[in-house]
Amino acid sequence: MINRRWLIAENPLGRNLKVSDFLADTQPIPRPGPGEFIVRVDYFSLDPALKSHMENLASYAGPTTVGGLMPGGGAGEVIASEHSGYAVGDKVTGPFGWQNYACTDGTDVSRIPAGIACETALGVLGVTGKTAYCGFVEIGKPRPGDTVVISGAAGATGSVVGQIAKIAGCFVIGIAGGPEKCSRLVDEFGFDAVIDYKSEKVRSRLRAIAPDGIDVMFDNVGGDILNDCLARLRHDARVVICGAISRYNFDPRSPDMPEGPRNYFNLVHAHASMQGFILPDLERFHAEAERRLTVWLKGGRIREAVDIVEGFDCAPEGLMRLFEGRNFGKQLVRIAA
Amino acid sequence: MINRRWLIAENPLGRNLKVSDFLADTQPIPRPGPGEFIVRVDYFSLDPALKSHMENLASYAGPTTVGGLMPGGGAGEVIASEHSGYAVGDKVTGPFGWQNYACTDGTDVSRIPAGIACETALGVLGVTGKTAYCGFVEIGKPRPGDTVVISGAAGATGSVVGQIAKIAGCFVIGIAGGPEKCSRLVDEFGFDAVIDYKSEKVRSRLRAIAPDGIDVMFDNVGGDILNDCLARLRHDARVVICGAISRYNFDPRSPDMPEGPRNYFNLVHAHASMQGFILPDLERFHAEAERRLTVWLKGGRIREAVDIVEGFDCAPEGLMRLFEGRNFGKQLVRIAA
Numbered sequence: 198m199i200n201r202r203w204l205i206a207e208n209p210l211g212r213n214l215k216v217s218d219f220l221a222d223t224q225p226i227p228r229p230g231p232g233e234f235i236v237r238v239d240y241f242s243l244d245p246a247l248k249s250h251m252e253n254l255a256s257y258a259g260p261t262t263v264g265g266l267m268p269g270g271g272a273g274e275v276i277a278s279e280h281s282g283y284a285v286g287d288k289v290t291g292p293f294g295w296q297n298y299a300c301t302d303g304t305d306v307s308r309i310p311a312g313i314a315c316e317t318a319l320g321v322l323g324v325t326g327k328t329a330y331c332g333f334v335e336i337g338k339p340r341p342g343d344t345v346v347i348s349g350a351a352g353a354t355g356s357v358v359g360q361i362a363k364i365a366g367c368f369v370i371g372i373a374g375g376p377e378k379c380s381r382l383v384d385e386f387g388f389d390a391v392i393d394y395k396s397e398k399v400r401s402r403l404r405a406i407a408p409d410g411i412d413v414m415f416d417n418v419g420g421d422i423l424n425d426c427l428a429r430l431r432h433d434a435r436v437v438i439c440g441a442i443s444r445y446n447f448d449p450r451s452p453d454m455p456e457g458p459r460n461y462f463n464l465v466h467a468h469a470s471m472q473g474f475i476l477p478d479l480e481r482f483h484a485e486a487e488r489r490l491t492v493w494l495k496g497g498r499i500r501e502a503v504d505i506v507e508g509f510d511c512a513p514e515g516l517m518r519l520f521e522g523r524n525f526g527k528q529l530v531r532i533a534a
Numbered sequence: 535m536i537n538r539r540w541l542i543a544e545n546p547l548g549r550n551l552k553v554s555d556f557l558a559d560t561q562p563i564p565r566p567g568p569g570e571f572i573v574r575v576d577y578f579s580l581d582p583a584l585k586s587h588m589e590n591l592a593s594y595a596g597p598t599t600v601g602g603l604m605p606g607g608g609a610g611e612v613i614a615s616e617h618s619g620y621a622v623g624d625k626v627t628g629p630f631g632w633q634n635y636a637c638t639d640g641t642d643v644s645r646i647p648a649g650i651a652c653e654t655a656l657g658v659l660g661v662t663g664k665t666a667y668c669g670f671v672e673i674g675k676p677r678p679g680d681t682v683v684i685s686g687a688a689g690a691t692g693s694v695v696g697q698i699a700k701i702a703g704c705f706v707i708g709i710a711g712g713p714e715k716c717s718r719l720v721d722e723f724g725f726d727a728v729i730d731y732k733s734e735k736v737r738s739r740l741r742a743i744a745p746d747g748i749d750v751m752f753d754n755v756g757g758d759i760l761n762d763c764l765a766r767l768r769h770d771a772r773v774v775i776c777g778a779i780s781r782y783n784f785d786p787r788s789p790d791m792p793e794g795p796r797n798y799f800n801l802v803h804a805h806a807s808m809q810g811f812i813l814p815d816l817e818r819f820h821a822e823a824e825r826r827l828t829v830w831l832k833g834g835r836i837r838e839a840v841d842i843v844e845g846f847d848c849a850p851e852g853l854m855r856l857f858e859g860r861n862f863g864k865q866l867v868r869i870a871a
Binding site (some may be wrong): 478 | 756776777793799805815
């Protein structure tokens with residue numbers, strides 16, 4: 198038995214990803230030392246931030262190097278253990294990297310509760326769902342009746358934020374690309390309204406759908422979409438900066454980087470705030486997030502959006518799907534058994 | 535006796551102010567009706583926001599029209615009264631407009647306490663000082679030991695913010711234009727360090743002076759200076775947006791408007807917030823601000839920076855001084871007796 202791995206072949210800073218940024222190799226399956234265990238990785242969890250990790254731009258993550266293992270979260274099953282806390286057969290999630298078998302001492306590993314699927318553990322009950330809950334609830338501070346706008350609404354985080362906003366009693370507007378995503382957000386995920394940024398003018402549509410303005414903007418995109426939303430803030434609005442998919446193919450130091458939001462100064466007229474976060478900053482809310490998301494999921498108040506590509510070989514293409522806007526919801530790679 | 539007034543002759547939207555945007559006329563001095571009184575205006579208070587008022591871009595102020603009285607705060611003495619609350623000889627501040635004599639029913643008028651000069655009532659104890667206190671303390675939330683950066687540090691608000699930041703136990707860096715302003719900020723106003731943006735690179739100087747980054751940024755300028763500061767935020771930093779002098783000569787809807795801050799996305803990495811405000815939003819802190827500023831002023835812990843141009847005729851040039859960076863501290867027009 199061998200361990201197949203995806204290595205970083207090139208640093209993609211300042212440009213689009215390509216398949217040749219990744220290089221597959223094979224290694225013997227590692228053996229666990231004392232206090233370690235081996236996980237057979239069944240799913241890779243894909244996220245736009247992985248590109249930043251490859252570029253060493255994600256200050257919160259460990260450094261990566263060309264020639265090193267491609268980082269990333271995953272889920273699977275313990276197949277060998279010299280660790281007192283984990284036994285063969287345990288299902289776990291953790292930062293296993295893009296490989297079939299990971300050796301770990303348990304750092305940042307979580308056990309998957311009984312009855313929860315790997316897809317769910319990596320999606321609604323994983324980093325994705327916690328990011329949605331903690332960012333929206335703790336930074337966005339929704340109040341019933343608020344008008345909430347979510348960009349990247351058909352993405353992993355956005356689709357969960359919209360459903361939490363409905364539970365919170367808000368009027369929820371999603372911004373997404375293309376008619377299929379938009380109709381699914383309304384029909385399957387309960388959004389009150391959608392804007393197809395590929396065929397509609399965001400600013401004039403916002404004026405029509407939300408004539409009194411925006412109370413909470415949850416931004417995954419940046420660029421013109423963020424700027425158009427800043428033009429429509431209500432007094433005391435909260436702008437939550439979660440991601441900026443429009444920026445990730447540019448070098449932050451390059452003059453080609455899309456410009457910043459000109460309308461930032463509307464924060465003054467609206468007495469509004471714009472705040473960024475990453476999930477570790479909000480660790481004190483993680484357990485609450487997981488508890489509540491579990492209840493909502495079991496109660497049918499939140500549904501999962503999972504987009505799966507099949508097979509270890511497809512991992513690079515799977516990651517590229519995120520930057521092409523091809524995924525609906527959480528993008529996973531399922532590793533063939 | 536006549537009432538000389540400055541009227542708005544042209545809307546200066548999208549360009550620099552010029553003297554011909556103002557037109558002087560004369561009127562009979564008004565007579566007070568029941569519940570009204572007449573103020574002889576001795577000082578006009580100048581502020582960059584007056585240009586926005588002329589352009590009807592200041593959402594919080596009443597509308598202005600070409601041909602109408604130039605708006606603006608002022609200070610003076612009651613010379614006739616049919617109002618039970620005000621007597622001849624009372625000293626007051628209020629939104630009197632650019633005229634020698636104002637008739638008012640007392641709306642937004644404040645009495646100047648005994649022993650306080652008009653300059654002080656319009657400056658450190660007026661809108662300027664309250665803006666500095668409320669914005670810095672309530673939105674900036676300074677903690678002792680914090681590194682605070684103030685742009686427009688030699689302006690009316692900035693010079694007060696820096697002194698409050700020293701009282702709060704912070705390390706205070708001012709950004710201003712030219713060696714004279716910079717040396718005065720250190721020598722007379724107690725700033726710990728200054729950056730002359732006209733001759734120094736803000737970003738590299740910040741790296742040298744504040745190697746651990748910025749905790750509070752109080753911004754009066756926008757543009758490159760704001761962007762450079764956003765590159766140097768510490769974790770949990772607060773960016774207070776008070777003004778943006780670099781933008782006021784542009785139409786917000788014009789493509790010529792300077793671009794927004796590209797580095798806004800550092801709010802994510804730094805778990806930082808950017809918030810705007812105008813003084814009426816923070817009304818619940820106004821009385822506290824006035825009390826504390828009075829104590830600090832009397833105790834010599836804050837000194838006043840007042841820049842006076844002499845004479846009614848000079849009011850337009852006085853306002854233009856602000857946009858040319860020629861004022862140090864609060865810009866007033868003193869009306870000849």
